[in-house]
Amino acid sequence: MRLSEVQKIKNISSKDFLKNHLNRAKPIILEDFVDPKSPAFQKWNYQYFKEIAGNQKINIYGSEIESLDRVASKPIGQSTFSEYLDLIVSTPTENRLFLFNLLNIKPELKDDIHYNDVTNGKILKWLPFMFFGGEGSITRNHVDIDMSHVFITQFQGIKKI
Template sequence: MRNISSEDFLKTYLKPAKPIILEDFVALESPAFSKWNYDYFKEIAGNHNVNIYGSEIESLDRVASKPVGQSTFSEYLDLITSSPTEHRLFLFNLLSIKPELKNDIHYNDVTNGKIIKWLPFMFFGGEGSITRNHVDIDMSHVFITQFQGVKRIWLFPWEQSDLLYKLPYNFHSITNIKEPDFKEFPGLKYIYGYEAVIKPGETLYIPSGWWHYIQYETEGYSVSIRALPSSWLEKWRGFKNLVLIRHFDNLMRNLFKEKWFDFKVRKAKRKANRAIKRQKSFQI
């Protein structure tokens, strides 16, 4: 959608928590579209060391997976442009290292001042790399703008957390929604959501609390910017996640190791089974 007013966006999408692709959230005349490219990034930050992350499927009991290696930023960019790879960057924010780059992005702020312009995040990934199905820990609204390459993103509302087998005290699902095992996780038969493809210049609005599974269709990079949660319930969830839940989970994991993870998996399956029964009762 293009040329939506702030009033219409807030009323039709943000308040009812409905995703949408915006075609002009970042102004097309922004210098980033003509100035940014891999050679430019190598020139200004190529010598920085970066942690490289791979598949997250093997680290289901952690908020974030451990890095699988390290290289210079320049070497990583050479890697993703030479061949498909599941390797991506996480928590390497070029916009923090080179804050002057923030001036290269001009926003058409349809949120009427709610977005936090001074706190953008940048993400890089190779063709085929994924980010597991998760909700953002702070429960913010998120606007993801693609600058290079193509991303495919699957979205599911918060209300489907149980059917998605949300891992208790964590913020991701234990299921693989791309290759679902319906026998092991029958709740996946009942989920519904959206599938979005974003290309350079397009921005996907992800409402607070919505699940998102991200796949890089090609190598590329994007910038996300946040807006604080709208309701007091969402704000409380975000505060609780950041201040209480994640620290409690880390403590219990350190104390009980695999037993704690096994307990959470059993609890996720029990909650999913109850959600399945509710779904079946609605269909009668």
């Protein structure tokens, strides 16, 4: 495997992004992808999510080490979203959520993010997901089967990629 440094870019045009990055499957860090004045930066925190969707039943997933030969692992249990958020705040855990789409449950949350759509509407409007995982949770290296070209915006904590 050849690793290379990922370029950080500001003010990239849609044309340049599509030609030089998306079409070539070359990752970049878009430093101005989400507007820092977006309401999400003021509103979105675990307490707010518990208030708007805390009673939502969710599937909990564990370590993926046991499921390396499968597309996805099976859930190890269920809880409410609120209970899960309490867990990841209180202790390191491998437990994580998989394809839990808070933006489908509360579509109005999409209005809280103002972003520079460098895809010209090709991807971002139809693929909104939020992922949650506590300290110690990992997802194995993979390619999304839907070729979704993930755009990650980190709101809390640290993520290593």
